Amino acid sequence: MPRAPKTKPLENIPTGGPQHVAIIMDGNGRWAQARGRPRLFGHHAGAKRVREVVEACPDLGIKYLTIFAFSTENWKRTQTEVAGLMSLFRRYIAKETRALAEHGTRVRFIGDRMRLDRKLIKLMDNLEKETENNDRVHLTIALNYGGRDEVARATRRLAQDVADGNLCPDDVNEETLPRYLDTHVLPDPDLVIRTSGEARISGFLLWQSAYSEYEFIDTLWPDFTAKELGELVVSYRTRDRRFGAVAV
Numbered sequence: 629m630p631r632a633p634k635t636k637p638l639e640n641i642p643t644g645g646p647q648h649v650a651i652i653m654d655g656n657g658r659w660a661q662a663r664g665r666p667r668l669f670g671h672h673a674g675a676k677r678v679r680e681v682v683e684a685c686p687d688l689g690i691k692y693l694t695i696f697a698f699s700t701e702n703w704k705r706t707q708t709e710v711a712g713l714m715s716l717f718r719r720y721i722a723k724e725t726r727a728l729a730e731h732g733t734r735v736r737f738i739g740d741r742m743r744l745d746r747k748l749i750k751l752m753d754n755l756e757k758e759t760e761n762n763d764r765v766h767l768t769i770a771l772n773y774g775g776r777d778e779v780a781r782a783t784r785r786l787a788q789d790v791a792d793g794n795l796c797p798d799d800v801n802e803e804t805l806p807r808y809l810d811t812h813v814l815p816d817p818d819l820v821i822r823t824s825g826e827a828r829i830s831g832f833l834l835w836q837s838a839y840s841e842y843e844f845i846d847t848l849w850p851d852f853t854a855k856e857l858g859e860l861v862v863s864y865r866t867r868d869r870r871f872g873a874v875a876v
């Protein structure tokens with residue numbers, strides 16, 4: 629008997645979106661606290677949820693998943709927590725590379741790599757390279773990412789292009805500017821989800837989410853499941869996105 633193909637044909641994907649879901653994975657610390665455990669215990673539990681969510685994407689018609697793992701403001705946390713998170717990222721990438729590659733996931737990182745340690749940067753580069761030919765799910769991990777920081781870095785590069793005579797100031801517009809953002813190859817997110825009950829975006833995808841739909845849910849990230857993602861996707865499909873126009 630022929631073996632079932634590893635990847636499902638694209639025709640099976642349900643329509644109606646969202647094509648791109650972005651998640652602010654919040655609440656790891658409170659999840660651990662509620663169990664009388666250190667915050668890092670929550671971060672480990674949170675990291676374990678990622679695989680199930682990524683693997684649920686194809687059946688839900690989600691082609692792009694972007695997750696917020698560490699913000700440019702998270703360096704303000706204790707040295708113990710920051711070091712623990714960096715070590716978790718290194719271990720996570722080393723451990724998950726194979727599963728992600730076999731699942732057909734293409735991984736990209738956004739954010740400023742300059743402040744990260746060399747070992748971590750190497751692992752990130754390697755994961756991007758190992759998965760660069762995959763196309764089933766495009767997973768983008770925001771690591772040392774800040775929306776304001778991203779726009780500032782983009783503007784710096786844009787200004788350099790103008791100074792070098794490669795770009796005319798009159799050509800700076802809504803189409804050319806996002807080419808300088810970290811997300812330049814990605815579509816804008818259709819749906820942004822934040823777990824843990826906080827109704828703020830903490831700098832996530834500032835430019836890109838101008839017309840995204842938002843869901844702020846109470847579930848703490850380590851309790852988030854593929855089932856809950858499925859429910860949010862179904863609810864998204866009932867929304868009327870007008871983009872400033874009048875519904876017809």
Ligand code: IPE
Pocket residue numbers: 653654655656657658659697698699702713824
């Ligand atoms: C999100 O969980 C993960 C990161 C920001 C790294 P938190 O660590 O912010 O958890 P809470 O918000 O304190 O519960």
Ligand code: IPE
Pocket residue numbers: 652653654655696697698699702826828830
């Ligand atoms: C946002 O969560 C960043 C990540 C989930 C990685 P935070 O917990 O850092 O955000 P604030 O401090 O509550 O706004």
Ligand code: MG
Pocket residue numbers: 654655656
């Ligand atoms: Mg938090």
